[in-house]
Amino acid sequence: MPNRATIEDVARQAQVSISTVSRVLNASAPVDDEAKARVLDAVTNLNYTPHSAARMLASRKTNTLGLLLLDIGGEFYTPLLRGIEAVASDAGFDLLIHSTRTSHAGLIPRRALGEHNTDGLLAFTDALDTAELTRLNQIGFPVVLMHQSPPPALEIPCVSIENKTGARQVVDHLITAHGARRIVYLRGPQQNEDSKDREKGYRAALKDHGIPFDPMLVVSGEFESTQAYVAVKGLLDRQVVFDAIFTGDDDSAIGVIQALKEAGRRVPEDVAIAGFDDSLFARLLTPPLTTVRAPIEQVGREAVCQLIHLIRGEPAEPRTILPVELILRSSCGCNLPG
Amino acid sequence: MPNRATIEDVARQAQVSISTVSRVLNASAPVDDEAKARVLDAVTNLNYTPHSAARMLASRKTNTLGLLLLDIGGEFYTPLLRGIEAVASDAGFDLLIHSTRTSHAGLIPRRALGEHNTDGLLAFTDALDTAELTRLNQIGFPVVLMHQSPPPALEIPCVSIENKTGARQVVDHLITAHGARRIVYLRGPQQNEDSKDREKGYRAALKDHGIPFDPMLVVSGEFESTQAYVAVKGLLDRQVVFDAIFTGDDDSAIGVIQALKEAGRRVPEDVAIAGFDDSLFARLLTPPLTTVRAPIEQVGREAVCQLIHLIRGEPAEPRTILPVELILRSSCGCNLPG
DNA sequence: CTGAAAGCGCTTACAG
């Protein structure tokens, strides 16, 4: 950049010292009204904006939050990002984003986000392994996890949703309201905590009704519609008997419905379907998807709040679990026309 | 942070000067192999990561790109973000994100992103007004616009898509293949450049076929399904005659289809529908939406490339227009079952 | 190939 204005230029024009300029800009100490006015004028005049790096270096604070995502491209992240950005921005923090899926071919993966460039980290990914999490914890660096519990020994705040309760409710609904007995659980990736907790809710609901758990009925759709399609095709091919499918996410429901339709099974008459998330498109499916609404934007907001507490040295909630809501539409057999 | 390791600690442990440490870390000058090994060991040992702010201040580069979005929450932004993040990350740039819709009540809106904290700006918003754009241009600060032309006098690279051509093609299709003559154009917000360019394509297609332009047939859906619903209701109430609707975006198509169904108009038999964008849900609508595929992720990628050229002082493309693709599904009357 | 030194642009005690 060709010679931007610095605090020295402002000081000179306002005829005060740079200390005074700093004071009025940060409101960090009382300053004479006239002097303040001159400083403000000079700032406007010179179009001065303090250099962030200099400020960070001198103040030992970056005023920046780091957001580590598994894959920034997911539809799921839109509300999460919105929530995070809103709260961070309101609190005066900048937001540095990094996706962990994009691996840099050949490059040594230098730590992208950490103590060297942020005041705290928000993570929604398994990319922060236990070793790194332990290191950050040891140096007392603020971290908040989303949709993921910290490793056993570490005290790291975590924000998630009522996965088990939500799943239990919706599966209970399939059983109670629609008489389902052979319910498939279409799970997500092996390590996905949401998926595992939702499976717990699924099993709990079966147990509540004395329905034996059948491992044949649990298959993976990887939380992805194409894989879900394949998984259901597999079930059909193997002639597994089922009267309902609870997909651990909404995306999968797209593939599920397609596979069933192609096989001539009617939804919900022959097979009742329910999902989880209440994604934007859930109501657009045919039939509209019964699902569990996950307050994702709220997760983002809450996570930033906790992170800011940590940064300020205030006590933070070790575990925040946000409530979900059962959304009944027609894919389970409710609200059918006629 | 409690005493992080600094370059001094590394230098001491490796028994070299901080200059040498800097050299091996940045590969900025040849260093004796043994010394280099000692430095690398010390770095690992101390878990050293260079402090970003210090580096930025000394090198006069932030290695950070700023992304200014109107509203980070839009479904539209997901692929854009993915494209931007991937290229920025590959090129070794960090990404600072700011949404311009979130207005800070009471706070003086300090410049969020600019010369003080980034090496260049990517903008997809009208929040960068002509004054600010002019200022940035004058100080030679790199900026690239997405889906938005720069003010007349300014030379600011811009990346967009073939809005006019795409719209012309899809409207031509409605006319040629499905005999539409009274085609509604459901436009977006007044200032939205995509919407305006798409309207040009719409008008051009009408002209190509000698169909007179009827201002009654252009109404605003604000690129938003609820507004679109209201707009179509209005058309119906006023008994405006039409046989097709071209919505300037896909979101609106949701509201459009709903309004028509409620009024007992069949899609596509009574009214053919076509959208623009090919959003994720376009294929999920009933009937599946005929639309124009916009390569949004590619826009993001291309924009970052141009920005990096600017930052490096290399020549940049003043205007990049990415091709679109007509996607025929059933909402226009194509591919009907039976 | 290497080190001492200046400097990047701020903030923050310290002294007044």
Place this chain on the structure above:
DNA sequence: CTGAAAGCGCTTACAG
């Protein structure tokens, strides 16, 4: 209420 000075942790000529 105000200024001079030290210092934040690096990079980068400069001299060798």
